[in-house]
Amino acid sequence: MNFKIEHKPDFSWLTVEVNRGQKIFVEAGAMASMSTNMKMTSQFKGGFRRFLTGESLFLSEFKAEGVDGEVTIAPGPNGDIGHMNLQNQTVYLSSSSYVAHTEGLNYETKFQKLSAGLLSGAGWFLVKMSGTGDVWFNGYGALMELDVQDEMLIDNGHLVAFTEGLDYDIIKLGNYKSLFFSGEGFVCRFRGQGKVYVQTKKPSALVHWADGYRRVEKSNN
Amino acid sequence: MEQQKINFELQHRPSSTIAICHLPPGETLVSEGGALMALKGPVTVNTTTHQKKGGGVMAGLKRLLSGESFFMNQYQSQQNSQIWLCSALPGDMMIHHLTGQRLIVAGGAFVACDSDVVIDLEWQGMKSFLSGQNLFWIKAQGHGQLLLNSFGFIYPVQVEDEYIVDTGHIVAFEETLNFSISKASTSWIQSFISGEGFICRFKGRGIVWCQSHNPSEYGGLLTPYLRPKRK
Numbered sequence: 001m002n003f004k005i006e007h008k009p010d011f012s013w014l015t016v017e018v019n020r021g022q023k024i025f026v027e028a029g030a031m032a033s034m035s036t037n038m039k040m041t042s043q044f045k046g047g048f049r050r051f052l053t054g055e056s057l058f059l060s061e062f063k064a065e066g067v068d069g070e071v072t073i074a075p076g077p078n079g080d081i082g083h084m085n086l087q088n089q090t091v092y093l094s095s096s097s098y099v100a101h102t103e104g105l106n107y108e109t110k111f112q113k114l115s116a117g118l119l120s121g122a123g124w125f126l127v128k129m130s131g132t133g134d135v136w137f138n139g140y141g142a143l144m145e146l147d148v149q150d151e152m153l154i155d156n157g158h159l160v161a162f163t164e165g166l167d168y169d170i171i172k173l174g175n176y177k178s179l180f181f182s183g184e185g186f187v188c189r190f191r192g193q194g195k196v197y198v199q200t201k202k203p204s205a206l207v208h209w210a211d212g213y214r215r216v217e218k219s220n221n
Numbered sequence: 222m223e224q225q226k227i228n229f230e231l232q233h234r235p236s237s238t239i240a241i242c243h244l245p246p247g248e249t250l251v252s253e254g255g256a257l258m259a260l261k262g263p264v265t266v267n268t269t270t271h272q273k274k275g276g277g278v279m280a281g282l283k284r285l286l287s288g289e290s291f292f293m294n295q296y297q298s299q300q301n302s303q304i305w306l307c308s309a310l311p312g313d314m315m316i317h318h319l320t321g322q323r324l325i326v327a328g329g330a331f332v333a334c335d336s337d338v339v340i341d342l343e344w345q346g347m348k349s350f351l352s353g354q355n356l357f358w359i360k361a362q363g364h365g366q367l368l369l370n371s372f373g374f375i376y377p378v379q380v381e382d383e384y385i386v387d388t389g390h391i392v393a394f395e396e397t398l399n400f401s402i403s404k405a406s407t408s409w410i411q412s413f414i415s416g417e418g419f420i421c422r423f424k425g426r427g428i429v430w431c432q433s434h435n436p437s438e439y440g441g442l443l444t445p446y447l448r449p450k451r452k
Contacts, residue, residue, distance in 0.1 A: 010236050079237075141237035141311070146259065153260040158307070173257075173266050187260070198259060200237040205255065205309035213440035215449040 001102055001134055009080040009142040014073040014099065018064040025107065026060045026073055026100040035069040038062045059107070075099050075138035082143045082161070082197055083136050090130040090164040097137045097160045097199075104133035137161050139199030146196045153187045157202035165194040227335045229366060235313040235374045240306045242333065242368070244298035251340075252294050252306060252333035262302025267295045306332055308370040310436060315375050315392075317367045323396035326359040329436065330369045330392045337365030360396075369393055373433030380423050388419045389435035395427035 001024070002017040018024055018038065025043070034040075042058040062071050075081065081099060084091055092110070101107060108128040129135045139160045146152060148166060153173070162168070168190045190196055227250060228243040239258060242250055254268075296304050308314070317324060319338055326340075334340060341360050361367055369375075371392050378384055380398060388402060400423050423429055 009233060141307075142233040142239075144232070144239075151261075155258050158258045173260075187257075200233055200239045200258070200307055201309075201311070202307075205307075208255075209309040209436075210440060210443050210447060213437075213444045214447045215444060217449040217451055219451045 003083070003134070003136075005081050005083065005136075011078055012075075012081040012138070014081050014136055015070055016073065016100070017068060017070050018062065019068050020064050020066065023061055023063045023103050024071060024100060025102075026062060026071065027075070027098055028058045028060050030073050030075055030099060031060060031062070032072045032074040034062065034071040037065050037067055038069045038071055039065050073100055073136070077138065077140040077203065079138060079140040079199060079201070080143040081136055081138050082145075083134060084161075085134050086129065086132060088132050090128060091135060091161055092164075093127040093129065093135075093137050093161045094159050095125045095127055097139060098127045099136040099138050101129060101135040102133040105129050105131040105135060137197070139197070139201075140203055141199050141201030144198050144200065146198060148190050148192065148194055148196055151189065151191050152196065153189050154196060154198060155202070156186065156188050157204050158198045158200075159188060159196070160199050161197040162190065163194040163196075166190050166192040166196065227366060229316045229368055231314050231316070236311045238308070238312065238314045238370070240314055240316075240332065240368055242304045242306065244296070244302045244304065246298055246300050249295055249297045249336040250304055250333055251336065251338075252296065252304070253331060254294055256306045256308065256332055257294070257304070258307045259305040260296075260303070263299040264302050264304065265297045265299070267297070269293060269295060306368070308332065310370075310372045310439075312371045312432065312434070313374045314368060314370045315430065317369060317393065319361060319363055319365055319367060321362075321364060323360060323362045324367065324393050325396055326361055326367070326369060326393045327391045328358060330371065330432075331359050331361075332368040332370050334361065334367045335365040338363045338367055369430075371430075371432035372436045372439070376431050376433065378429045378431060380425065380427055380429055382424070384423050384429065386421050386423065386429055386431055387435065388421050389437050390431045390433075391421060392430040392432050394423065394429040397425055397427040398429065399424045 001019070001022070004015050005012055006015070007013050013032070016024055028042070031040070039062070041061045041063075043061050044058060086105060095109075106129070108130070110126045110128045137160060143160060153171075156170075168188050170186050171189050173187050226245070227248055230241040230243065232239055232241065244250060244262075244264070314332065331340070338361050342358070369392055375392055378386070394400070400421050402419055402421050404419060
């Protein structure tokens with residue numbers, strides 16, 4: 001499928017040309033514009049698990065009817081869009097970074113390891129994409145691809161995606177004092193061989209900063 | 222033999238800037254809390270209120286007042302390692318080499334430094350308090366490298382005689398400059414309604430690094446949309 005990602009990395013924006021009769025699946029709400037022959041239907045995906053994650057229960061399916069068409073897709077946060085072409089491979093995405101995928105890929109919602117979901121703050125679920133096709137994902141800020149050969153620690157708030165062949169667990173950084181006071185807390189430790197995608201900004205850091213600008217009201221009681 | 226130093230590599234400038242700090246064996250990086258993005262290589266992490274060269278709890282308390290975190294993280298590498306640092310707001314970063322002279326860094330602009338830089342907090346007096354800006358600025362000295370961040374891009378201004386910068390736009394300045402904080406206009410009312418508030422008047426010779434955007438202006442814009450805290 002032909003596609004282009006423009007205005008990288010700050011305002012990345014994806015345009016996909018969909019050939020007649022083909023389909024593309026997109027995160028609900030991420031479609032920005034499209035040609036008139038594109039027919040949209042909502043697909044129920046993931047069920048109870050997706051309900052628990054707070055994500056939309058639906059994916060939007062776009063099908064080019066009659067002639068070729070195009071869809072432009074803009075994710076929620078200002079930032080970059082990444083692309084992977086999978087050839088009978090698997091990639092895991094953090095639940096907020098999924099953008100779109102083509103036919104031939106299987107979309108599944110996976111429970112994270114209990115400790116990972118509990119401690120990482122990155123959510124309980126991962127999106128598992130497997131099969132053959134294209135997948136797009138987004139990050140807040142720029143996206144960076146890291147080759148993990150042996151071991152690497154990643155702040156979970158920066159984690160976007162990782163390939164199979166990597167195993168991860170959650171560890172605390174430094175001693176117990178670091179756990180509470182370092183401002184870092186728990187980090188994901190990736191081991192094995194594969195690729196990890198990270199985003200250069202994290203939403204929670206912005207929110208933490210903005211928290212300082214909240215008004216303070218006296219409660220009445 | 223001269224010891225190898227940390228190599229700071231900036232990527233994705235100017236809006237999504239991160240710093241990849243390449244540490245040679247045995248080198249220590251001191252960084253503010255919450256800035257870590259990724260880490261590669263064998264590194265021991267230690268969280269303390271002070272730097273190796275003194276400080277203690279008081280230093281931590283003072284840092285808190287400057288808008289920085291109370292605790293500092295020390296990353297010491299056993300072998301070659303990488304520490305990736307980022308900032309909360311969109312903006313640029315800069316590397317500053319200290320060669321004995323002092324640099325004053327605005328609260329919030331400090332990201333990290335190597336172990337040859339000594340950072341301390343400096344009370345800027347009542348004039349600073351009145352300006353609504355941070356009470357403390359960070360004073361950095363020694364022979365080493367400092368990593369600073371900004372909101373927006375950074376522009377250096379070579380002051381030859383006198384120059385005026387809005388207090389919220391200051392990233393850092395050389396200590397060779399004298400400064401005084403005052404209202405933007407001679408009249409209090411004019412200063413207030415103009416929204417310019419307080420300005421910093423630099424005198425002497427030296428460089429001021431300014432940031433294109435003012436974080437507290439942006440934060441103030443958000444205030445009406447944020448749910449108030451209850452006390």
